[in-house]
Amino acid sequence: MAQKPSIPKGTRDFSPLEVAKRNYIMNTIKEQFQIFGFHPIETPSFENSDTLMGKYGEEGDRLIFKILNSGDYLKKVDDNLYASKESNKITARISEKALRYDLTVPFARYVVQHQNEIDFPFKRYQIQPVWRADRPQKGRFREFFQCDADVVGSTSLWQEVDFIQLYDQVFTKLNLQGVTIKINNRKVLSGIAEVIGASDKLIDFTVALDKLDKIGEDGVKKEMSDKGISEAAIEKVKPLFNFTGTTSEKINKLKDLLASSEEGMQGVEELQFIVNTINEIPLQTANLDLDVTLARGLNYYTGAIFEVSAPDTVKMGSIGGGGRYDDLTGIFGLKGVSGVGISFGLDRIYLVIEELNLFPKTVAPSTKALFINFGEVEALYCMKTINVLRKEGVIAELYPDNAKMKKQMGYANKKEIPFVILAGTSEIENKTFTVKDMKSGSQKEINFEGLKTLLR
Numbered sequence: 001m002a003q004k005p006s007i008p009k010g011t012r013d014f015s016p017l018e019v020a021k022r023n024y025i026m027n028t029i030k031e032q033f034q035i036f037g038f039h040p041i042e043t044p045s046f047e048n049s050d051t052l053m054g055k056y057g058e059e060g061d062r063l064i065f066k067i068l069n070s071g072d073y074l075k076k077v078d079d080n081l082y083a084s085k086e087s088n089k090i091t092a093r094i095s096e097k098a099l100r101y102d103l104t105v106p107f108a109r110y111v112v113q114h115q116n117e118i119d120f121p122f123k124r125y126q127i128q129p130v131w132r133a134d135r136p137q138k139g140r141f142r143e144f145f146q147c148d149a150d151v152v153g154s155t156s157l158w159q160e161v162d163f164i165q166l167y168d169q170v171f172t173k174l175n176l177q178g179v180t181i182k183i184n185n186r187k188v189l190s191g192i193a194e195v196i197g198a199s200d201k202l203i204d205f206t207v208a209l210d211k212l213d214k215i216g217e218d219g220v221k222k223e224m225s226d227k228g229i230s231e232a233a234i235e236k237v238k239p240l241f242n243f244t245g246t247t248s249e250k251i252n253k254l255k256d257l258l259a260s261s262e263e264g265m266q267g268v269e270e271l272q273f274i275v276n277t278i279n280e281i282p283l284q285t286a287n288l289d290l291d292v293t294l295a296r297g298l299n300y301y302t303g304a305i306f307e308v309s310a311p312d313t314v315k316m317g318s319i320g321g322g323g324r325y326d327d328l329t330g331i332f333g334l335k336g337v338s339g340v341g342i343s344f345g346l347d348r349i350y351l352v353i354e355e356l357n358l359f360p361k362t363v364a365p366s367t368k369a370l371f372i373n374f375g376e377v378e379a380l381y382c383m384k385t386i387n388v389l390r391k392e393g394v395i396a397e398l399y400p401d402n403a404k405m406k407k408q409m410g411y412a413n414k415k416e417i418p419f420v421i422l423a424g425t426s427e428i429e430n431k432t433f434t435v436k437d438m439k440s441g442s443q444k445e446i447n448f449e450g451l452k453t454l455l456r
Contacts, residue, residue: 010134010142020364022145022350025174026127029147029344032170033125036162038149041124043106049098055105055300055331057203063132065142066095099131103148104300104328104341111152111339112332120153120337127346140317141347148322150341152329157270160304160324161277163342167308167320168286170344175358178311179286179319184294185271186301186323188254191264192292195257196236201229206295209240213293217241243292247275250290270303302326306342310352319348368455369396369419369435370412372405381428382421385448394455396421412438419455 007013014022033040052064069076073094100106103126111118127147134140149166151159164181171179189209193202204227208220215223220241224234239257243250251272258264271290278288286308294307303324310316322342329337353359369389371382382398389396399408412420422434422443433451436443446454 008142010136010140012141012143017364021354021359022346024359024363025346025349025353026145026147028173029170029346030125030127032166032173033147033149035169036123036149036166038123038125041107041110041126042128043100043103043110043126045129046097046099047106047109049096051109051332052098052101052105056101057207059207060101063134064101065099065131065133066091067097067099068095069097101132102130103128103146103343104150104325107148107150107341108152108325108328108339109332111337112329112334115334118153121151121159122153123149123151125149138316138351145346147344147346148341150339152337152339155326155338157273157304158277159340160270160274161281163306163322163340164274164278164283164286164288165281167306167342168283171286172284174349174353176311176349176353176356177285178313180309181283181286181288182291182294182307182309183271183274183288184291184305185267185303186295186305187263187267187303188258188271188292189267189295191258191261191267192237192240194261194264196233198229198233201227205229205237209237209293210295212241240292247288247290250292251275254292267303274304296321296323300325300328304340310348311356314352314355316348316352319345319352321345365395367395367397367415367417369394369421370408370415370417371396371398371421371423372408373399373402374422374424375402378423378425378428382423385421385423385433385451388448389452389455392452392456394452396455421451 030040046067049064049066053061056064076093107124107126111122125148127145129143129145131143134142136142149163164183167179167181186206189206190199190202193199193205198205205224208223208227208229211223212220221234224237225231239253243253245253251268254268254271255265258268275288275290291307294305296305296307301323303326305323306321307318308320310319320343322340324338324340326338327335328339329335371379371386373379373382379398379402386396386398399411409420418438420436420438422436423432427433427445430445432445432447434443434445435451435454
């Protein structure tokens with residue numbers, strides 16, 4: 001017996017209805033990207049390994065899917081290296097390409113390669129799949145779509161304001177109430193590391209702090225301690241574990257905490273500008289919250305950091321995020337180009353909307369009329385009619401086989417097709433059609449013009 005086929009863990013098949021729902025979300029996001037002045041680009045599904053490696057921190061590098069070289073991929077591995085079993089060194093020899101981990105680093109590579117063709121500031125959006133060798137769980141997959149928008153070539157904080165408005169507009173259009181847009185600034189985190197005397201442990205400090213909502217205060221303290229951050233420094237950072245109050249109150253607390261850090265105070269000023277401006281241009285459905293523990297664990301953010309959380313009624317991780325990366329293109333040789341961008345987590349947004357039952361009833365266009373197949377002559381009569389109806393924008397189909405009536409009607413019921421059209425010898429002679437309303441069970445004979453009017 002043949003083995004039953006399967007798919008890799010962390011990947012999924014999508015039914016026609018699921019594809020329609022995903023397209024509804026993507027089309028909503030794409031429409032708002034375009035309204036906000038962004039233009040589409042696409043990049044390859046895989047990149048050279050050196051384009052991706054080292055850009056996401058140690059944890060991110062481990063989650064990058066590597067692609068084996070074509071042909072005899074062990075040819076470049078000498079016996080000594082092979083015997084050493086040092087996987088990182090061996091991987092560098094046998095794998096020169098990798099599946100993209102996100103869309104931001106490939107975008108930075110794109111900007112550098114095409115810098116002479118681009119007008120700055122350059123606003124792009126990109127909706128494509130990415131891959132991560134993560135442990136699959138609810139809302140976390142190994143293959144998933146990202147929907148990104150970025151601006152490069154401007155240091156203006158008005159871009160950050162624009163992105164917050166963009167998030168709000170998309171979730172308003174999706175009728176998703178109660179979304180929270182969390183904001184922080186990497187300069188604030190650098191300032192905190194400075195005032196507690198842990199500047200040399202900035203990445204370890206921020207990666208641990210970012211896990212507060214997942215592993216709790218004790219877990220964060222333990223991870224910081226394990227990374228070599230002193231007990232005195234951990235004690236100084238303790239107020240951040242319960243950093244409450246209004247956004248304005250939090251900013252004032254940060255001003256007191258970071259008074260001795262020039263970089264930290266710059267981050268506070270940037271946050272204050274963004275918050276004050278949003279207060280002048282209120283959000284429609286989303287909430288803006290200053291979260292000083294937000295770090296996102298990525299090396300390339302240098303200014304504002306965003307993370308979007310679903311409504312409290314839904315247990316789900318972040319459904320979006322992003323931030324400013326002043327030096328991202330610098331790693332590819334293009335210095336002095338600041339960028340800022342955000343991403344929508346399509347798959348998690350889908351799960352949230354599904355759980356809250358917010359998909360419109362009309363999200364999946366369905367067949368309006370099924371024409372019953374009584375034989376070749378009748379089928380040709382029906383197909384000529386279907387051809388005209390389709391040009392009028394009506395979704396209609398002919399049952400392909402001259403099967404028993406019960407089977408054809410059962411097909412219409414399963415697909416929830418509202419009208420079944422019957423055309424036999426009598427209807428052909430009279431140039432009419434018998435229309436059966438599948439909901440009421442009633443039927444009537446009408447001419448072609450009447451049929452068009454009914455189905456349109």
